[in-house]
Amino acid sequence: MSSKNKQGFLQGVVTLMFSQVLIKLLGMVYTLYLTNRQGFGDEGNGIVASSYQIYAMLLTISSIGVPSAISKLVSERVAVGDHKGAYRIFKIAFATFAVIGLIGSLMLFLGAHVIAYNWLQIPEAEMTLVALSPAIFFVAISSVMRGYCNGRQNIKATARSQTLEQVFKTALTIIIVEIVAIISHVSTEWMAAGATLATTLATFAGFGYLYLYYQTIRKEIAKEVKSTTNYQYERVKTIIKKVLLVSLPISLTAIMSSLNKNIDSFTVVRSLKQFLTESEAVAQYGILGGKVDMLTSLPLSINVAFATALVPAISAAKAKKDTKTITKKTSFSLLISMLIGLPCTVGMCIFAGPILNLLFPNASSGELILQISSLTIFFTILDQTINGVLQGYGKLMIPAVSLGCGVLAKLILNLILVPNPAFGASGAAWASVVCHAVAFTIASTSLRRNVKLDLPFTKIFIKPVIAVTIMGICSYFLYTVLLGMMAQKLATILAIIIAIIIYGLAIIALKIFSEEEIIQIPKGEKIFKMLKKLKIY
Numbered sequence: 001m002s003s004k005n006k007q008g009f010l011q012g013v014v015t016l017m018f019s020q021v022l023i024k025l026l027g028m029v030y031t032l033y034l035t036n037r038q039g040f041g042d043e044g045n046g047i048v049a050s051s052y053q054i055y056a057m058l059l060t061i062s063s064i065g066v067p068s069a070i071s072k073l074v075s076e077r078v079a080v081g082d083h084k085g086a087y088r089i090f091k092i093a094f095a096t097f098a099v100i101g102l103i104g105s106l107m108l109f110l111g112a113h114v115i116a117y118n119w120l121q122i123p124e125a126e127m128t129l130v131a132l133s134p135a136i137f138f139v140a141i142s143s144v145m146r147g148y149c150n151g152r153q154n155i156k157a158t159a160r161s162q163t164l165e166q167v168f169k170t171a172l173t174i175i176i177v178e179i180v181a182i183i184s185h186v187s188t189e190w191m192a193a194g195a196t197l198a199t200t201l202a203t204f205a206g207f208g209y210l211y212l213y214y215q216t217i218r219k220e221i222a223k224e225v226k227s228t229t230n231y232q233y234e235r236v237k238t239i240i241k242k243v244l245l246v247s248l249p250i251s252l253t254a255i256m257s258s259l260n261k262n263i264d265s266f267t268v269v270r271s272l273k274q275f276l277t278e279s280e281a282v283a284q285y286g287i288l289g290g291k292v293d294m295l296t297s298l299p300l301s302i303n304v305a306f307a308t309a310l311v312p313a314i315s316a317a318k319a320k321k322d323t324k325t326i327t328k329k330t331s332f333s334l335l336i337s338m339l340i341g342l343p344c345t346v347g348m349c350i351f352a353g354p355i356l357n358l359l360f361p362n363a364s365s366g367e368l369i370l371q372i373s374s375l376t377i378f379f380t381i382l383d384q385t386i387n388g389v390l391q392g393y394g395k396l397m398i399p400a401v402s403l404g405c406g407v408l409a410k411l412i413l414n415l416i417l418v419p420n421p422a423f424g425a426s427g428a429a430w431a432s433v434v435c436h437a438v439a440f441t442i443a444s445t446s447l448r449r450n451v452k453l454d455l456p457f458t459k460i461f462i463k464p465v466i467a468v469t470i471m472g473i474c475s476y477f478l479y480t481v482l483l484g485m486m487a488q489k490l491a492t493i494l495a496i497i498i499a500i501i502i503y504g505l506a507i508i509a510l511k512i513f514s515e516e517e518i519i520q521i522p523k524g525e526k527i528f529k530m531l532k533k534l535k536i537y
Contacts, residue, residue: 016305019159023166024301028359030173031294034195036362037177039186045290046269046282047192050120051128053265053289055196057258058104059136065251066097066140067147067158068311068391072246074151075312079319081229087221090148092239094141101140109133120265122282127193131200138203145210151312157213158308165206172198249396253387256403260435263411264288264428271418272425284425287366288373292429295355296373299344303381306333307388314392323452330389330447331454332517334382338460339512341381342468343503347496348374350476354492372429379436386443395450402442406435459512467506475499508536 034040034048070093077086108115112129116122142161149157173195180187180194234242268288272281310333317325348355352370387399410431417427447453479495486494507513508531515537518528531537 013155013305013309016155016159016308017302019163020301020304022163024298026166026170028294028298030170030195031290032359033174034177035291035360037181037191038362039181039188040177040191041363042283042286042290042365043279044188044192044195044286046284046286047122047124047189048128048195049286049289049293050122050265050269051116051125051132051192051196053258053261054115054120054129055108055132055135057255057262058108059139060251060254060258065247065249065254066093066143066243067150068250068308069243069247070144070147071150071312072315072392073242074148075153075316076319078152079316081227082231083221083224084228084231085234086148086151087225088234089239089243090144092236093147093243094144096240096243097140097144098137101137104136104140105133108136121270124189124192127189128196131193131197133200135200135203138200138207142203142207142210145207145214149210149213150308153312155309157210161206161209161213164209165202168205169198169202172201246396249400250391252397252400253403256400256407260403260407260410260432261289261293263407263414263431267411267414268418268425268428271414274419275421276424287369288425288428291356291360291363291366292370292373295348295359295370296377299340299377300380300384303337303340303384306336307384310385310388311392314389315394318393326389326393327452327454330451332520333385333389334453334455335460335512335517337381337385338464339467339507341378342464343471343499344381345374345378346468346472347475347499348377350472351479351492351496354479354488354495358489358492369426369429372426373432375433376436379433379440383436383440383443386440386447389447389451390443393450395446398446399443402446403435403439405442406437406439409438410435463510463512467503467510467512470506471499471503474502511537 031045035042035045037044070090073089074086077083077089108129112126112133115129116124116126146158146161149155176194176198177191180190184190264285268285269278269281272284276284310329313329314326317323317329349371352374353364353367356364356367356370383399383402390396390398413431413434414428417423417430418425420427423430475495475498478498479491482491482494485491515528518524518531518537521527528537
């Protein structure tokens with residue numbers, strides 16, 4: 001592989017991290033627009049969220065495990081010089097998942113009426129499901145192409161295609177919803193369908209970019225195939241079986257995650273209707289599945305880069321029997337995940353109300369639900385990284401089993417807590433916290449058994465907790481002071497910015513990173529020289 005395309009682990013992580021953050025910020029733009037749009041609000045979010053979870057379930061079955069599976073299999077072949085075998089895996093997987101994606105699209109299109117009326121009990125969701133159905137096909141084939149790029153250690157192509165897709169999704173959502181609002185005289189049902197149509201058109205744009213990119217690297221791939229060593233011929237059936245055997249356990253993890261969301265879409269509105277009106281119940285679910293889900297998933301987008309990059313990196317290291325690299329990359333990624341998860345959990349818990357008032361001035365309810373849900377961030381972020389390591393290491397079923405146990409706990413708690421007026425929708429939030437805590441406990445126990453870690457307790461837990469405590473106390477005190485001097489929205493923005501700065505300074509002062517870890521970061525040598533000049537290290 002050419003040095004031009006072969007990226008370092010952390011360079012790939014940083015590229016994907018910026019891409020994922022941008023994607024989430026763009027997602028926040030259209031969520032803010034929809035939630036604050038007259039005639040849409042929490043009820044519109046409820047319709048879209050319920051449809052989206054069904055779509056996500058079919059998407060999971062048809063494609064979610066595919067990028068990780070393809071990147072794992074391709075990176076293993078590339079690591080031993082078998083580029084021909086890697087390319088053959090890509091071609092066969094592409095044809096296979098084109099068929100699977102098409103079946104998924106047809107299932108959603110033909111089953112939209114039954115799903116909306118009988119399963120979700122939200123009739124308004126039918127048109128949103130129909131509008132989403134073609135997206136499954138485009139995402140399935142795009143996933144194979146992204147997996148091949150990741151396996152060749154070229155994460156930039158994946159990052160760019162996902163960013164482009166989200167840019168189109170944001171712009172088209174606003175344009176289409178405004179057009180539909182005029183035509184339909186502000187019908188919430190038709191506006192929701194317009195929002196999901198934008199998703200379908202955006203997935204086509206993402207695929208279009210990947211196809212054009214593939215055309216530009218075809219000559220390079222041909223050269224790699226000619227330079228192949230250690231080629232191992234495998235029959236088409238064998239390759240399909242291998243891809244499915246790797247992708248199905250990974251997909252099973254994503255299916256469990258999707259089931260977790262679908263438990264809410266199937267149980268929350270039904271249970272809340274026992275003591276609320278239908279529109280109130282849909283609005284409460286809209287808070288949970290719209291605003292809260294969007295805010296709590298934002299930190300995950302920063303960390304998902306590690307989980308994505310770890311699968312091919314750990315697979316390649318394992319193929320070479322390089323245990324030192326596995327230990328280093330796993331330990332460093334877990335430390336970063338801890339440093340991302342803790343402040344996001346604490347910050348969102350402290351500033352839940354001000355954040356909702358800042359972002360959703362026309363629909364700011366849901367403070368308690370956000371505070372409870374923020375506790376899931378810590379467990380989910382660490383679990384995300386652990387799952388990336390376990391999948392790369394070949395322990396494919398553990399993430400699925402651990403999350404499956406968590407989902408079972410959530411289902412039981414949802415059925416007990418949500419129908420209770422004392423809990424209501426917040427009962428579903430507590431159930432999600434338990435779900436992710438259970439999944440994290442099982443997955444982390446398995447990781448310690450399989451991978452040697454270089455993470456002293458002081459470094460991974462004590463110092464980050466001290467840093468986040470300093471951040472929490474200082475930022476909340478400053479917020480209360482600022483509140484007496486300026487408008488709440490400005491006070492919230494300044495308090496969050498100050499919190500980030502204080503947290504960063506606390507990490508440096510506590511010397512959480514070693515010299516070797518700082519140098520690993522892009523521009524790390526310059527950063528370390530500067531810290532040395534300041535006599536911090």
